[in-house]
Amino acid sequence: MKAARLVAFREPLRIEDMPVPEPGPGDALVRVTACGVCRSDWHRWNDDLTWLGLKPQLPMTLGHEIGGVIERVGEGVAKLAPGRRVTVPFVQSCGACENCIAGRDNLCLKGQVAGFARDGGFAEYVLVRVADLNCVPLPDAISDEVAAALGCRFPTGYHAIAHRSGMHAGDWIAIFGAGGVGLSAIQTAAALGGRVIAVDIDEAKLERARVAGAVETIHAVEGVRIARRIKEIADGRGAHISVDAIATAPTTQAGIASLRPGGRHVQVGLTSQAEQGQIPIPADLVATNELEIVGSGPNPHGAYDEIFDLIARGKLDPASLISRRISLSDVTSVFHDFDTFATSGLDVVTTFT
Numbered sequence: 265m266k267a268a269r270l271v272a273f274r275e276p277l278r279i280e281d282m283p284v285p286e287p288g289p290g291d292a293l294v295r296v297t298a299c300g301v302c303r304s305d306w307h308r309w310n311d312d313l314t315w316l317g318l319k320p321q322l323p324m325t326l327g328h329e330i331g332g333v334i335e336r337v338g339e340g341v342a343k344l345a346p347g348r349r350v351t352v353p354f355v356q357s358c359g360a361c362e363n364c365i366a367g368r369d370n371l372c373l374k375g376q377v378a379g380f381a382r383d384g385g386f387a388e389y390v391l392v393r394v395a396d397l398n399c400v401p402l403p404d405a406i407s408d409e410v411a412a413a414l415g416c417r418f419p420t421g422y423h424a425i426a427h428r429s430g431m432h433a434g435d436w437i438a439i440f441g442a443g444g445v446g447l448s449a450i451q452t453a454a455a456l457g458g459r460v461i462a463v464d465i466d467e468a469k470l471e472r473a474r475v476a477g478a479v480e481t482i483h484a485v486e487g488v489r490i491a492r493r494i495k496e497i498a499d500g501r502g503a504h505i506s507v508d509a510i511a512t513a514p515t516t517q518a519g520i521a522s523l524r525p526g527g528r529h530v531q532v533g534l535t536s537q538a539e540q541g542q543i544p545i546p547a548d549l550v551a552t553n554e555l556e557i558v559g560s561g562p563n564p565h566g567a568y569d570e571i572f573d574l575i576a577r578g579k580l581d582p583a584s585l586i587s588r589r590i591s592l593s594d595v596t597s598v599f600h601d602f603d604t605f606a607t608s609g610l611d612v613v614t615t616f617t
């Protein structure tokens with residue numbers, strides 16, 4: 265089978281011929297029909313996140329936004345059969361640790377991420393562990409490309425809004441970054457009745473943000489005082505919620521500074537080499553205005569039924585965020601686009617030969 269392998273950081277992925285892996289006990293072999301190119305793949309390509317204790321293992325097949333079809337299952341797999349169409353959550357959980365048992369399997373203590381701890385989906389086939397848990401069967405109406413989008417960015421944006429922000433209908437929600445996660449958060453917040461203010465450096469992305477449901481947009485060019493502008497829009501008092509889907513000092517700091525007293529900042533983006541995990545925050549503002557800062561991590565398995573339901577009812581439309589269908593050999597050029605925030609929407613690999 266063909267696979268796009270990371271052999272050296274920031275070098276082009278190498279397309280290699282690999283043996284099709286054999287499913288062990290509990291595993292499923294998935295024939296990949298679509299795999300999204302996520303900013304987290306780019307982080308891996310950059311050797312980022314070492315400050316979180318991630319140890320680089322090379323070579324490795326990247327790709328964690330996996331949509332596909334069950335090809336074969338290993339011993340002990342009870343809920344899946346060949347031919348079943350599935351998506352695969354970002355964290356392949358163990359199902360048995362204290363966080364999994366508490367329903368927070370996105371925080372699994374023994375979780376593994378494709379492309380980080382095991383070979384991923386930029387390949388014709390991928391092995392998924394604890395497959396009964398980590399292969400989520402899809403409704404027929406979900407396309408292969410959407411199955412890929414549901415592997416990471418869309419449910420990550422959904423989780424940030426639906427589970428971590430504490431939003432109520434009518435709230436002003438400032439969302440920083442209209443890339444894959446940001447657009448997903450915008451679409452979710454709008455669907456749940458939020459009034460979204462989208463902030464980005466790219467006017468074309470702001471147009472996508474408006475299509476996704478933002479009622480106000482701010483083009484973050486030199487000289488624009490973003491927090492002040494958000495306060496003006498949001499009743500003169502500030503946003504109820506800010507969501508930082510980028511994680512640079514300007515976005516995190518403006519996100520916190522744009523909140524009204526008692527507001528909540530949701531940190532969902534991950535930093536890059538410039539910040540190496542550290543961003544100073546306006547601490548006195550946090551204290552005196554009793555602001556809350558919460559983290560929002562990868563998508564939990566339990567979110568899928570909610571998302572499928574909202575898609576079926578026409579409230580969410582992940583397909584509208586997909587911009588390009590590409591081949592394995594195009595992935596490296598998408599990484600270069602991520603360098604300059606030049607991607608738009610979700611790029612999905614659909615050609616694997």
Ligand SMILES: [Zn+2]
Nearest residue numbers: 302304416417
């Ligand atoms: Zn991702």
Ligand SMILES: [Zn+2]
Nearest residue numbers: 358361364372
């Ligand atoms: Zn676990």
